[in-house]
Amino acid sequence: MSSNHSSSTMPPATRILGPLKVPSKLLMGPGPSNMRESVRIVLGAPLLGHMHTEFINIMDDVKAGLQYLFQTNNELTFAVSGSGHAGMECAVMNLLEPGETVLVVQTGIWGQRVADLVDRLGGRVQTLNVEAGQAATLEMFSKAVEDCKPAVVFVCQGESSTGVAQPLEGFGDVCHKNGALLLVDSVASIGCVPLQMDALNIDCVYAATQKVLGAPPGLAMVSFSERAVQKMRTRKTRVPSFYFDAFELANYWGCSNEPRRYHHTAPISLVYALREALSEIANEGLEQCLLRHRQCADFLYSKLEEIGLKPY
Amino acid sequence: MSSNHSSSTMPPATRILGPLKVPSKLLMGPGPSNMRESVRIVLGAPLLGHMHTEFINIMDDVKAGLQYLFQTNNELTFAVSGSGHAGMECAVMNLLEPGETVLVVQTGIWGQRVADLVDRLGGRVQTLNVEAGQAATLEMFSKAVEDCKPAVVFVCQGESSTGVAQPLEGFGDVCHKNGALLLVDSVASIGCVPLQMDALNIDCVYAATQKVLGAPPGLAMVSFSERAVQKMRTRKTRVPSFYFDAFELANYWGCSNEPRRYHHTAPISLVYALREALSEIANEGLEQCLLRHRQCADFLYSKLEEIGLKPY
Numbered sequence: 001m002s003s004n005h006s007s008s009t010m011p012p013a014t015r016i017l018g019p020l021k022v023p024s025k026l027l028m029g030p031g032p033s034n035m036r037e038s039v040r041i042v043l044g045a046p047l048l049g050h051m052h053t054e055f056i057n058i059m060d061d062v063k064a065g066l067q068y069l070f071q072t073n074n075e076l077t078f079a080v081s082g083s084g085h086a087g088m089e090c091a092v093m094n095l096l097e098p099g100e101t102v103l104v105v106q107t108g109i110w111g112q113r114v115a116d117l118v119d120r121l122g123g124r125v126q127t128l129n130v131e132a133g134q135a136a137t138l139e140m141f142s143k144a145v146e147d148c149k150p151a152v153v154f155v156c157q158g159e160s161s162t163g164v165a166q167p168l169e170g171f172g173d174v175c176h177k178n179g180a181l182l183l184v185d186s187v188a189s190i191g192c193v194p195l196q197m198d199a200l201n202i203d204c205v206y207a208a209t210q211k212v213l214g215a216p217p218g219l220a221m222v223s224f225s226e227r228a229v230q231k232m233r234t235r236k237t238r239v240p241s242f243y244f245d246a247f248e249l250a251n252y253w254g255c256s257n258e259p260r261r262y263h264h265t266a267p268i269s270l271v272y273a274l275r276e277a278l279s280e281i282a283n284e285g286l287e288q289c290l291l292r293h294r295q296c297a298d299f300l301y302s303k304l305e306e307i308g309l310k311p312y
Numbered sequence: 313m314s315s316n317h318s319s320s321t322m323p324p325a326t327r328i329l330g331p332l333k334v335p336s337k338l339l340m341g342p343g344p345s346n347m348r349e350s351v352r353i354v355l356g357a358p359l360l361g362h363m364h365t366e367f368i369n370i371m372d373d374v375k376a377g378l379q380y381l382f383q384t385n386n387e388l389t390f391a392v393s394g395s396g397h398a399g400m401e402c403a404v405m406n407l408l409e410p411g412e413t414v415l416v417v418q419t420g421i422w423g424q425r426v427a428d429l430v431d432r433l434g435g436r437v438q439t440l441n442v443e444a445g446q447a448a449t450l451e452m453f454s455k456a457v458e459d460c461k462p463a464v465v466f467v468c469q470g471e472s473s474t475g476v477a478q479p480l481e482g483f484g485d486v487c488h489k490n491g492a493l494l495l496v497d498s499v500a501s502i503g504c505v506p507l508q509m510d511a512l513n514i515d516c517v518y519a520a521t522q523k524v525l526g527a528p529p530g531l532a533m534v535s536f537s538e539r540a541v542q543k544m545r546t547r548k549t550r551v552p553s554f555y556f557d558a559f560e561l562a563n564y565w566g567c568s569n570e571p572r573r574y575h576h577t578a579p580i581s582l583v584y585a586l587r588e589a590l591s592e593i594a595n596e597g598l599e600q601c602l603l604r605h606r607q608c609a610d611f612l613y614s615k616l617e618e619i620g621l622k623p624y
Contacts, residue, residue, distance in 0.1 A: 008508075008511070009383065009508075009598055009599055010379075010380065010383055010385075011380070012376070012377065012380035012594035012598075013376035013377075013379070013380065015372065015373050015376050016373050016374075016376045016377040016380065016587075016590055016591050016594045017591065017594055017595055018591070019591070020354050020357070020370065020584055020587055020588055020591070021366075022354075022357040022358055022360065022366070022370075022584065023358070023360075023366055024358045025358065025359075025360060025361075025364070027359060027360075027361060029361055031361040031362050031363065031577060032359045032360075032361065032362065032577060032580060033359075034358070034359060035358075035359055040356045041356070042332050042334075043355040043356050043581060044352045044353070044355050044356050045332070045334040046334055046335070046336045046337065046346070046347075047337075047339060047344045047345075047346060047347055047522075047528060047529075048334065048335075048337060048339075048344075049337075049339060049341055049343040049344065050343050050344070050529070051343065052337070054333075054334070054335055058332065058334075060327065061327050061328050062328075064324070064325035064327050064328045065324065065325075065328040067322075067325070068322065068323070068324040068325065068328065071321065071322055073322075081394055081395055081398070081530065082393055082394045082398065082555065082576075083393055083555075083576040083577045083578070083579065084576070084577060085554070085555050085575075085576040085577075086393070086394065086555055086576075089553055089554070089555050093553075113554065116554055117553075117554050119550070120550045120551065120552050120553065120554065121552055196320075196321075199320070208577070210359075210577060216359060216579060216580055216581040216582075217359075217362070217577040217578065217579050217580055218393065218530055218579025218580075218581070218582055238431070238432045239432065240432050240433055240552045240553075241401055241405075241429075241432065241552075241553065242397070242401070242425065242428055242429050242432065243394065243395075243397050243398055243401050263397075264394075264395040264396070264397040264398075265343060265344060265395045265396060265397075265520070265522060265529040266395070266529065267395065267528060267529050267530025267579070267582065268344060268528055268529055268530075269355060269528040269530070269581070269582075270528075270530055270579065270581075270582070272332055272334065275328075275332055276332055278328055279328050279329065279330070279331070279332070282324035282328045282329055283329055286321055286324075287321055
């Protein structure tokens with residue numbers, strides 16, 4: 001570039017010259033939770049290359065930790081480099097083809113998000129509307145699936161906008177009887193509400209790192225069942241994103257039998273953090289982790305009732 | 313969930329139970345660079361909520377720092393929560409509609425990546441093939457743009473697969489004369505090769521945090537010109553992703569005149585890191601930063617020549 005250009009460099013705004021200031025807060029809202037101290041420490045570990053053997057090993061640890069967290073043997077279990085919503089996009093983009101129908105169990109904003117995405121992808125949306133603050137019953141669910149014969153059914157297990165915890169027993173079987181795949185959002189619930197993916201016959205789960213796991217936001221966790229993989233293998237159209245293409249991601253995460261190819265540069269530090277959070281949960285034991293969260297919730301509810309508030 | 317389910321919990325794999333081990337390496341390959349020490353330190357700062365005023369302030373700092381780095385006054389300048397490739401997807405998905413043509417200046421793998429993405433999105437690809445290890449001349453470039461009248465032209469400024477640094481003087485004017493938008497990948501070059509976005513009439517630039525900036529990977533930086541915004545405003549089809557929708561991102565990053573809406577949970581720690589890296593560059597001065605990298609490159613090349621290797 002000519003020195004002409006250099007001599008006319010625009011100056012920086014004053015606001016970027018000063019130091020970063022971050023107050024310490026107790027986070028109990030519908031966003032990130034505070035980090036575990038051990039997770040905070042590993043964030044500062046030295047960077048590795050995204051294809052270095054040492055990093056690949058850490059990815060393999062994460063994969064094993066996710067299979068434990070989701071209680072699944074699914075081979076296609078990995079992290080997506082993005083927020084929880086990136087997990088939703090990865091799931092929906094891979095499971096759905098244009099023209100297909102998605103049944104959305106509408107218990108709050110996450111169903112609306114999925115509906116918006118399905119529309120962008122040229123799919124059709126059918127909605128099972130559930131009364132505000134209520135969960136769908138198996139009966140309502142069965143009727144809706146039988147009526148609209150969707151390709152994919154979306155259910156949010158922990159609806160952060162309404163506080164609804166959606167039971168999932170029997171939902172997978174209803175979907176499979178009707179030729180549909182069951183997609184579950186467990187962003188706000190994973191690790192505090194039980195989710196045994198294989199036992200429940202769920203075809204795809206996505207979750208995020210920044211809530212129960214106590215890791216920073218920036219990674220989504222996803223798992224696809226063999227039934228989901230079969231559908232994805234017979235797609236007639238390409239997934240409209242390379243970044244979210246499940247088979248490309250699966251290759252990079254060592255979930256296929258081919259040699260790993262470079263896909264993208266994983267957020268190395270966040271993968272360290274997720275590995276640490278998953279290791280803590282594995283060492284504590286998933287049942288103990290679930291119990292601890294149940295006890296904390298019960299304590300909170302009892303104190304809220306003492307002061308006259310009634311949670312639903 | 314019934315206690316039946318809980319009693320059959322699958323145990324964790326042994327590999328996730330042990331501690332994280334990360335060796336310290338000098339990173340000089342085509343992946344992440346080592347972190348700046350100041351950046352490493354801020355990674356461990358306490359998390360904030362993604363809509364907390366203090367965090368919004370930090371996002372505003374980042375936006376100002378990016379405008380300085382890219383040398384632009386573009387209002388739509390922000391970070392995308394994903395790797396450099398996520399920046400590419402955000403750029404291409406927003407600039408392109410199905411059926412439109414993208415001219416790809418093919419100097420290495422990044423052009424191939426864009427071509428793959430355009431195909432997924434239902435666009436058409438024309439290629440300007442450049443001899444391996446060479447940059448495109450303005451003459452070749454002009455002829456190709458005039459011949460194929462594309463909607464978008466893709467050029468990689470720093471081609472990490474071949475080492476080519478592509479000069480960009482005059483490219484923007486050629487594009488605009490022919491009704492095309494100029495899209496530039498500066499993932500490997502930003503901060504070490506000059507890029508004055510406004511002076512060069514570039515319509516969209518994306519870059520990443522993990523190379524010259526010395527921040528960890530996991531964020532892409534993107535800026536759209538007013539001309540690009542005009543094209544995006546008159547789209548006939550919806551962007552096939554909510555996560556990468558530029559106007560939704562612009563709203564969350566405070567680049568529009570509307571109140572900010574929740575879009576996704578930004579990777580809080582990585583935004584701290586990017587803010588710190590941008591602050592260091594602003595305090596050093598962009599020209600000094602560019603000069604320092606030029607001097608380091610010259611030193612490396614001279615030593616390589618001394619031992620008989622000839623860089624091209």
